Amino acid sequence: MKFSVSSSDLQKKLQLAGGAIASNPVLPILEDFLFTIEGKTLHIAATDLETSVVTSLEVNADGDGQVAVPARILIDTLKALPQQPITFDINEDNYGISITSAYGKYKLAGEPGGDYPNIPTPSEADEISVTAMSLLEGINKTLFATSTDELRPAMTGVFFQVDFSKLTMVATDAHKLVKYSLSDLNGEITSSFIIPKKALNLLKGALPHSDVTVSISFDKANAFFEYGDTKIACRLIDARYPDYNAVIPVDNPNVLLVNRADFQNSLKRIVIYANKTTNQVILNIADGSLTVSAQDLDFSNEATEQLSCSYDGTPLQIGFNAKFLVEMLGVLEGEEVRLEMSTATRAGILVPTEQDGGEDIMMLVMPVMLSN
Amino acid sequence: MKWKRKANRRPPTELRKIIHIDMDAxxxxxxxxxxxxxxxxxxxxxxxxxxxxxxxxxxxxxxxxxxxxxxxxxxxxxxxxxxxxxxxFDKYREVSDQIREIFYSYTDLVEPLSLDEAYLDVTETKRGPASATLVAQAIRQEIFEATQLTASAGVSFNKFLAKVASDINKPNGLKVIMPDDAPAFLAALPVEDFHGIGKVTAARMHKMGYRSGADLLTLSEVEMAQRFGKVGRHYYRIVRALDDRPVNPNRNRKSVGAERTYSEDVTALSEMKDKLDWLAEKVFDYLVERDNFGRTVTLKMKSPEFVIHTRSRSFNGEIRKLVDLKEIAHQLLTENIDDVPVVRLLGLSVSNLEREGGEGLQLLLPFEEE
CATH class of the missing domain: 3.40.1170.60 (MutS, DNA mismatch repair protein, domain I)
Incomplete structure (x- = not known):
């Protein structure tokens, strides 16, 4: 089996697939890419047994075949080569791989492709489709809010809720929560599943900023994202997603309207003076004025800023982790945001005052306790 | 109020009356x-x-x-x-409760440091004489009547001096340091008797020729920091009787833990796991008793060579199940067994407790427990 390919085209594909490879895999062969030549197409697969990527590109091939190629050494080689055609020649008896560039020859030991674990494929799966841009948007707006807490596995992924033409994505780490809905979905079913963080990170890096269609199919165990010549498969998180609707407070009589960028910039400055472990800032809100302040008693640092706002409610003093607010405000769009609150120990609801058509985003953030 | 901890720091002109009580042995x-x-x-x-x-x-x-x-x-x-x-310990805790009852009958500003030691701010008291010295005397008397045990007390206008004072006439003694006497007292105090200056630092100070408070007074704040690092600034202040730390009644315990030294070194992983389970049960009982759960688990391993390894892991939510605590402990153990294959001591603790002080605590969305 022999093929030649542009080094940079191959590198791009390997970079994408390499995202699935674990840093310390359970099987040595999982440090490899699986190369399959079928006619003039090279299929590249990589997996950590949880998340898999399969992608392909056109090559100049001479004969079909399959081989597992050590990923690290191949990627490093391609990185160090200027763009040029390179040739792979695989010895089908001992799986030795020799690569020829304009500069010389490189040899490495491959493994039989048949030893590579099977990449799951959809069976009796339901299917929906959405544009790459919309999905990317949804991932960007939810992924940051997921948890790393292994004790609550459901929260380490993003919850996908499919309801005909509406897709709702929810993420929370119990401190903050994001609910993002898009309604340009193509689907005829209602279902829900939890996608692990790793697969979404892969998609985030791989999805094009275009309206190419991504089809999402899923069965009880796996989900498959497919667009163009790329397929990303992942095992679903097998857990019950917590009832997020139950924690969205309903009665929030205190409503703050503030310029999003002004608020975010102010928080970025004030947090410099906050306690480094809690990042606690205090919002003092009264008619027409929002005071943002923080202090770090250990270093006698303190800072205060005042912003104009419009406020409807009783004067309120509430503490938040500034990092959360900065992150959340950064994900929102539009000029102005609305923060709806009830008391200093209840979740605040953060929304943009104007939403794009077809999109709907809502965030929750829990306060930090103030001593009074 | 907005900055409670700040508010407690009274201006230095307003003199506080602080007692440090320490039970004798x-x-x-x-x-x-x-x-x-x-x-x-x-x-x-x-x-x-x-x-x-x-x-x-x-x-x-x-x-x-x-x-x-x-x-x-x-x-x-x-x-x-x-x-x-x-x-x-059950008995000691019981006696400790008796003693604290007595403290609280005088003031709510009680900061327990351990079962047998506490600071009291008696600037304003609920009952008893106005003089802090007489209050300290009365408390010692009441402790003796209630428990037949003796306590020593230090009385002064800040925590640092009260603490140092309680050691002066120990056991069964009382020492008062009045504001006017503080400079002379501190100047004469050997550096090793300053609470907060440890053995090692004291030895270093001796080498540098600083033997008493008077010697330390010759150093500027910058010189102190240059010689002793950040903590030098603290020394600079205490040697001048500057200590505005409030008596903090909310100071809660920061962690709950248990450890055991074994009569023979433990080499088998399975045996270590059994021993960890036992520790986990101890710790968990304690957490349940206090209804105060934590988010960080720390495993402590001491090798036969007395090298101590500690490894911890934090979670977003409190660990509320014994099986989880055991599982985490086992994980930490297996991940670190290569570093410490044989142990003479195992310890397990849970920190980042829910009710830890309160201020700055990140609240959680009220998801239903499964």
Whole structure:
């Protein structure tokens, strides 16, 4: 089996697939890419047994075949080569791989492709489709809010809720929560599943900023994202997603309207003076004025800023982790945001005052306790 | 109020009255009280076994140089007649509660440091004489009447001086440091007697020629920081009797833990796991008792060479199930077993407790527990 390919085209594909490879895999062969030549197409697969990527590109091939190629050494080689055609020649008896560039020859030991674990494929799966841009948007707006807490596995992924033409994505780490809905979905079913963080990170890096269609199919165990010549498969998180609707407070009589960028910039400055472990800032809100302040008693640092706002409610003093607010405000769009609150120990609801058509985003953030 | 901790820091012109109360050889005294045969004898509370450690020593034992945290073997060598008594923490806790009752009858501003030690802010009291000295005297008297145990007290206008003072006439004594006397007192105080200056630092200070407070007074704040690092600034302040730390009644315990030194080194992973399970149960009982759960689990391993390894893992939510605590402990153990394949001690603790002070605590969305 022999093929030649542009080094940079191959590198791009390997970079994408390499995202699935674990840093310390359970099987040595999982440090490899699986190369399959079928006619003039090279299929590249990589997996950590949880998340898999399969992608392909056109090559100049001479004969079909399959081989597992050590990923690290191949990627490093391609990185160090200027763009040029390179040739792979695989010895089908001992799986030795020799690569020829304009500069010389490189040899490495491959493994039989048949030893590579099977990449799951959809069976009796339901299917929906959405544009790459919309999905990317949804991932960007939810992924940051997921948890790393292994004790609550459901929260380490993003919850996908499919309801005909509406897709709702929810993420929370119990401190903050994001609910993002898009309604340009193509689907005829209602279902829900939890996608692990790793697969979404892969998609985030791989999805094009275009309206190419991504089809999402899923069965009880796996989900498959497919667009163009790329397929990303992942095992679903097998857990019950917590009832997020139950924690969205309903009665929030205190409503703050503030310029999003002004608020975010102010928080970025004030947090410099906050306690480094809690990042606690205090919002003092009264008619027409929002005071943002923080202090770090250990270093006698303190800072205060005042912003104009419009406020409807009783004067309120509430503490938040500034990092959360900065992150959340950064994900929102539009000029102005609305923060709806009830008391200093209840979740605040953060929304943009104007939403794009077809999109709907809502965030929750829990306060930090103030001593009074 | 907005900045409660700040608000407690009164301006220096407004003098506070602080008492530091410290029970005399607490654990040992309780044991001597309850067993007449032990009275007047050198006793040590703690394990007598080969690898035990002295938890507390009676004054009769201290004459021989026996100190708490000393290996039992060393203690026995210093004092061959030493009698070892098994500790009974439930009893100590009970006595501690009795003592705290007395504190709270005078003021709510009580900051317990341990079972047998506390700061009291008696600037304003609920009852009793206006003089802090008389209040301290009355408290010591009431403690004795209620428990037949003696306490020592230090009275001054800040925590640092009160703490230093309580050691001066120990046991069963009282020492008052009035504002006017503080400069002279501190100038004469040997550096090793400053609370907060440890043995190592004191030795370094001696080498540099600083033996007393008066010597330290010759250094500027910058010079202090240059010589002793960040903590030098603290020394600069305390030697000038500047200490505006409030008596903090909300200071809660920061972690709950248990550890055991084993009579023989443990080499088998399965045995370590069993021992961890036992520790986990202990710790968990304690958490349940206090209804205060934590988010961080720390495993402590001590090798036969006395090298201590600690590894911890934090979670977003509190660990509320014993099985989870055991599972995390096992994970930490297996991940670190290569570093410490043989242990003489295992310890397990849970920190980042829910009710830890309160201020700055990140609240959680009220998801239903599954």
């Amino acid at each position: 607490f654990f040992a005294s309780v044991e001597q009280r309850d067993n007449p045969e032990l009275r007047g004898k050198p006793i040590a509370v703690g394990g007598s076994k080969m690898r035990g450690v002295v938890a507390a020593a009676s004054y009769e034992a201290r004459v021989f140089g026996v100190r708490s945290a000393m290996p039992s073997v060393t203690a026995k060598r210093l004092c061959p007649d030493l009698i070892f008594v098994k500790s009974s």
